[in-house]
Amino acid sequence: MSNMPTGMQTPSSGTNSFRAKLQAFGGFLTNMVLPNIGAFIAWGIVTALFIKTGWLPNEHLAKLVGPAIKYLLPLLLAHTGGKMVGGKRGGVMGAAGAIGLIVGADIPMFLGAMIVGPLGGLIIKKFDDFIEGHIPAGFEMLVNNFSIGILGFGLMILSYLIIGPVISAANNMLKAAIQVLVDTGMLPLLSLINEPAKVLFLNNVIDQGIYYPLGMQQAAKLGKSIYFTVASSPGPGLGLLLAYTVFGKGNAKRSAPGAIIIHFFGGIHELYFPYVLMNPLTILGMIAGGMSGIATFQFFNAGLVAGPSPGSIFAYLALTPPGNFLGIISGVLVGAAASFVVTSAILKFQQGADEEDNFEESVEQSKSMKSEGKQVLDSESNTTADSVENISKIAFACDAGAGSSAMGATTFRKKLKKQNMSDIEVKHYRIEDVPEDADIIVVHKNLQERAKMSHGDKRIIPIETYIGDPNLEKLLNELKENK
Structure with a gap:
């Protein structure tokens, strides 16, 4: 693609599809955890x-x-996961299956709950689809209750005898592998995986699927866990954005200070x-920041009592146990410093070579390539790319539907209000939850393939940044002209 930033290669459609599926999986995990995060924080406070x-x-x-950690939290996760797949009946099935895991295991069954919950929802959903239209009138309640009773009984026994032991063994293997890194002082090496995965929007897969469940197990024994910090520290990102603030060019330099606050x-x-x-x-700067921060957390034997969500410095401080503040604050600051130094060196080297700033370059290219962008959008939607007639609802979508999309929706809604276009509804959603009545979907370009998988008939607008992105400005101008 001619409008790709320098140094970026066009990935194959197969790679895009695989990454989109991984992102969707991470989003699914997040949406099991996110509604229950308050209960996790409550447990962390009690601890x-x-x-x-x-x-x-x-x-x-x-x-x-x-x-709380053995029964309450896994049951909440299982119920939420089951409900996401099979509605209210799925939630009941998921919780019934999870109790088999909980009773049969000697560790908190977070990973198991996130598997059995959706499995229970899927089982009851398939059963309901199979018998739809075949229940004699007057027998609906009897069939509904006994179907969950019988299938729930079966899943409960299966979880207790088979699924639970398998998950316990897998969990112990994973825990042992990471413990080796801890014992040998090599835990910072996880940043080689964490940081590239995060910028590909796979942060929820590694946090919600791996580190947070392991962290809860460790926190139950020690009252804290370093696992909560290995991929969630705000330090490396802070260092990167500070480097762009000082040594960046164009839009990257102008937008970085605002991005720091958010x-x-x-x-x-x-x-x-x-x-x-x-x-x-600049991923080298993020890896350096991540490794330095983890090494500092290890040096001070610091940890958090629960998973910080969102990964704000305020959440970090709120979840820091007594005696750990020096270690936590030092880890965040050291991670920021390392990221800043490495990223600054990269940016200064590129400036010394008189290279254009990629952010500015991509913005300018986006402005000058309207026709090419129109063709891309046309290939993804049955709606004409330039058509903004009868637009009544715009959906900002992201992985979990509660972070970047919420900020983007709020910002764009304010811009519409200034232009006296408050009649256009702007809301934020998880990608898979965007309603059918949405006319336009706005997503980060790295989530575009995933959005296409779920909403291929919609007009999808890809953006690179939620602050001053040219595609958002273009959309706003189109809406103004149409008005």
């Missing part, structure tokens, strides 16, 4: 306050810690992803 090493040690109140204080890490994607060499 931080009342265990023996807590702020207010209380043996009686500390009895809440064990049952990323570091708001916890929306997706804001810095485009800055890495437009200049892939």
Whole structure:
């Protein structure tokens, strides 16, 4: 593609499809966790306050810690996952299956709950589809209740005897592999995987699917866990954006200060992803920041009591147990410093070679390539790319539907209001949850393939950044002209 930033290669459609499926999987995991994050934080507060090493040690109140992590949190995850797949009946099935895991295991069954919950929803959904139209009148309630009872019984026994032991074995293998890195002091090497995965919008896969469940197990024993920090620290992103603020050019330099506030204080890490994607060499700065931060957390034996969501410095401080503030703050700052130094060196080297800033270059190219962009959009939608007639609803979509898309929707809604176009509804959603009545879907370009998988008949507008993106300005101008 002629409008790709320098250094970026056009991926194959197969690669795009695979990445989109991985992103969708990560989004699914996130949407199991996100509605229940308050319960996780509540458990973290109880742990931080009342265990023996807590702020207010209380043996009686500390009895809440064990049952909450063993029963409450896995059941909430399983119910939510089942409900996402099979509705309310799916939620009941998921919880029924999860209790078999919980009783049969000696570890908190977060990973198992995130598997059995959706499995229960899928089973009851398939059953309901199979018997639809075949239930005699008057027998609906009987069939509905006994179907969940019988299928739930079967899933409960299956979970207890087979699924639970298999998941426990897999969990122990994964935990042992990461523990080797901890014992040998090589845990920072995880940044070689974490940082590239994050900027490809796979952050939810590694956080919600791997590190947070392992962190909850460790926190239940120690009252804290370093696993909560290995991929969620706001430090490396802060360093990258500071480097662009000082040494960047054009739009990258102008937009970076605003992105710092949203990323570091708001916890929306997706804001810095485009800055890495437009200049892939800066991933070295992110890896350096991630490794330095983890090494610092290890040096101080620091950890958090629960997974920070969002990954804001405020969430970090709120979930830091007594005696860990120096280590946590140092880890974040060291990660930011390392990322800043490496990214600054990369940007200065490129400036010294008199190279154009990729961010500015891609913006200018986007402005001058309207016809090519129109062809791309036409291939993804049955709607004419330039048609904005009768637009009543615009959906901003992202992985979880609660971070970058929320910010983008709020910003664009304000712009419409200034142009007296408040009648156009602008809301944010998880990609797979965008309603059918949405006329336009706005997503980051790295999520475009995933959006196409779920909403191929919609007009999809890809963007690189939620601050001053030329495609958003183009859409706003089109709406103004149509008005």
